[in-house]
Amino acid sequence: MKRPTDLHDTFRRGLWRDNPVFIALLGLCPALAVTNSAINGVALGAATTFVLLTASTLVSSFRKVIPKQVRITTFIIIIATFVTVADLVLAAMAPAIHAELGAFIPLIVCNCLILGRQEAFAFRKPVKPAVVDAAGMSIGFTVALVMIGGIREILGSGTLFGVIVMPAGFEPWIIMILPPGGFFTIALLLALMAHLKARREARLPRHEDSEPEGAV
């Protein structure tokens, strides 16, 4: 990279400015499906982080020997391999979380966030920025999942990370932990993000380089 600050910038980009869920709208299927509790968000975020980091490292390391014509297939082989590894390791080490996440671990394979980062970044960059990018994006993804999961858990079950946080008389809004609650929550969060972005741009009329990256 040209300047040392670029790495920092790459990291922050995924974490917030180009947040995969809130800005780029990538990986919404798991983001909506598993987030009926905050702990599920943490678990799926951790599994996705593992897969994205290993896939980006490998794709970036071998980007010179992978012919362009078969790059997508190779990405998928790499991603699918590490998703299966994550699935087996979780089943062996943390059966309770594995049972909770159920079908969503195998579905990390088709999370467009991961494939998108390989195509848009890891295949074109040296290993170091690719790893930094993967770390930023996956932490950003995890933060988003925990935010959605936290809001849905508080309103839908009256708890946060399993700890009761709402007053005793609180009647849980069951719809928040059902699928519609996921859509309500993400719509509200997107509106909030858009509002914050509009305010920031109003303050800084010419904010360079604020275009979000496109989806795959």
Add this chain to the structure above:
Amino acid sequence: MADPLPQTSSPPKPASSNLTVIDDDGARDGTDLCHGCDTKLPQAPQPSPLRLILTLGIAGSLSGLLLVTVFLATAPAIERNRIEALERAALDVLPGAERFEVFVEQDGRVVRHDPSLGSPSGTTVYAGFDGDGEPIGFAIPGSGPGFQDTLEILIGWDPFRRRVIGMAVLETRETPGLGDKIITDPDFTASFESLSVEPTAVLVGPGARSEENEVDGISGATISAQAIVNIVNDSVSAWDQRLPDLTTESEQSKDTTRERPEQAQ
């Protein structure tokens, strides 16, 4: 696909082939000494088919090798977790049981599992005994269609009193907050602490249980609750005739004082 970084210096690419979209950014930065090096980064848009086959073949083989390694490394732990969960549930559905023996189905008969043969294969039934070696009953498996997916449960069956004495859900994808009340609803689960299946167990309204063979329903989870009741009826009738007689089968219970009921052979 937009490029992640602004590319002010790169000339517009010919749009004829999407294969030309990818370029090597490292080379533009002057950090890649091998830019244009034919062996590593072919400039020709079409590398030989052999190279494509080799790339995918090698990637696939390495992937397979890694997966087999991880699978073999984790398989014992995964199997142990599964059996532990099953055995925990077996003790749960047989109140008072402190140890159990494993029975397996063999040629249509249910026989004591010989531990020297290793882990049992096929369907297992657990016979639970209390601290004095008195038989309590069997934990028998059952499965059937729920609201979303197949439900798998374990049923505690007391063959002496001919009652279901416990029920645990092993596997469920029922709707969170509604269907998963089959695990959490106290009235519903309490119905299985002493439930007759003669003639059959039936689901009644929430809190309406008055007979031995009635199960309290769950409002909002009628289908899931009915599914559990159906599985209990089916499994008990399927297993009941085949279960061995614990009072004669078990050497620990030779001196049992528990009365045997009129036998259903």
